[in-house]
Amino acid sequence: MSRLTNRFLSLxxxxxxxxxxxxxxxxxxxxxxxxxxxxxxxxxxxxESLYAIGASEQIIGTTAHADYPKAAEDILRVGNYARxxxxxxIQLKPDVIIAxxxxxxxxxxxxxxxxxxxxxxxxxxxxxxxxxELIMLGKITGREATANSVAKDYLTKLQEIRQAYAGQxxxxxxxELWSRPxxxxxxxxxPQQQIAxxxxxxxxxxxxxxxxxIGLEQVLVTLPQVVVQPxxxxxxxxxxxxxxxxxxxxxxxxxxxxxxNADKVHRMTTRMLDEVVILCEQxxxxxxxxxxxx
Numbered sequence: 178m179s180r181l182t183n184r185f186l187s188l189x190x191x192x193x194x195x196x197x198x199x200x201x202x203x204x205x206x207x208x209x210x211x212x213x214x215x216x217x218x219x220x221x222x223x224x225e226s227l228y229a230i231g232a233s234e235q236i237i238g239t240t241a242h243a244d245y246p247k248a249a250e251d252i253l254r255v256g257n258y259a260r261x262x263x264x265x266x267i268q269l270k271p272d273v274i275i276a277x278x279x280x281x282x283x284x285x286x287x288x289x290x291x292x293x294x295x296x297x298x299x300x301x302x303x304x305x306x307x308x309x310e311l312i313m314l315g316k317i318t319g320r321e322a323t324a325n326s327v328a329k330d331y332l333t334k335l336q337e338i339r340q341a342y343a344g345q346x347x348x349x350x351x352x353e354l355w356s357r358p359x360x361x362x363x364x365x366x367x368p369q370q371q372i373a374x375x376x377x378x379x380x381x382x383x384x385x386x387x388x389x390x391i392g393l394e395q396v397l398v399t400l401p402q403v404v405v406q407p408x409x410x411x412x413x414x415x416x417x418x419x420x421x422x423x424x425x426x427x428x429x430x431x432x433x434x435x436x437x438n439a440d441k442v443h444r445m446t447t448r449m450l451d452e453v454v455i456l457c458e459q460x461x462x463x464x465x466x467x468x469x470x471x
Contacts, residue, residue, distance in 0.1 A: 217236075221240070224245075245440070305335065338454060347377060350378065351399065361389060397423060
């Protein structure tokens with residue numbers, strides 16, 4: 178190999194190493210900058226997901242009911258589900274505002290859009306979207322490695338549950354979302370996706386709305402094999418239906434009325450899946466019972 182060739186290779190290699198070092202340094206500087214950004218997170222699920230990827234210290238404001246983990250209760254409140262405090266948000270001078278596209282008041286979001294910084298939207302529509310949102314938050318906060326890891330664990334667990342109950346015999350499930358007025362879930366509603374994940378069927382799955390209001394008689398005639406009554410609407414609550422009075426219903430007769438933690442199953446975070454695992458196991462217990470009755 179000639180001296181000229183050796184010199185060229187040396188220059189190329191050192192140049193490449195230097196370029197890689199500069200790129201690595203630039204990436205580190207970029208992540209450091211992103212990790213210092215001050216964030217207003219306008220929904221409980223956004224706050225919880227930011228905590229999950231290690232970005233909690235960046236949150237300077239949130240809305241009512243952002244209560245998990247417990248430390249989140251100390252974050253400054255800048256609104257609730259009905260109204261955002263626009264002036265207060267602007268005065269805080271955030272670097273990033275992350276809003277809930279379908280959960281925050283649309284008129285307030287339109288007002289926020291007129292100011293800096295640009296509003297970034299969280300809009301999970303499916304169970305898989307929880308993982309996608311974690312990845313998005315990782316990019317915003319410069320914590321991609323942690324976010325990708327958390328998202329991978331979540332999506333792997335979700336797929337395992339889906340495979341475990343795929344093809345199982347359907348169990349008829351009525352989901353009592355609210356009792357006054359009586360309201361259930363359908364179509365692509367968050368709890369409806371969880372029911373389907375557990376390999377169960379919902380007699381109101383094809384209703385016109387995702388959260389339809391229905392009559393009690395409509396429910397009773399379907400004779401559900403399982404009733405899901407989230408914890409804040411349990412039988413000892415004045416807001417819950419007293420199911421034991423309808424002993425002819427299989428779910429009541431066989432004591433298959435389940436009370437998942439509503440805060441977990443209704444919140445679009447990784448913690449939701451832990452509660453859904455329990456719910457699926459309970460539904461599967463009912464499934465096995467009814468199979469033996471045949």
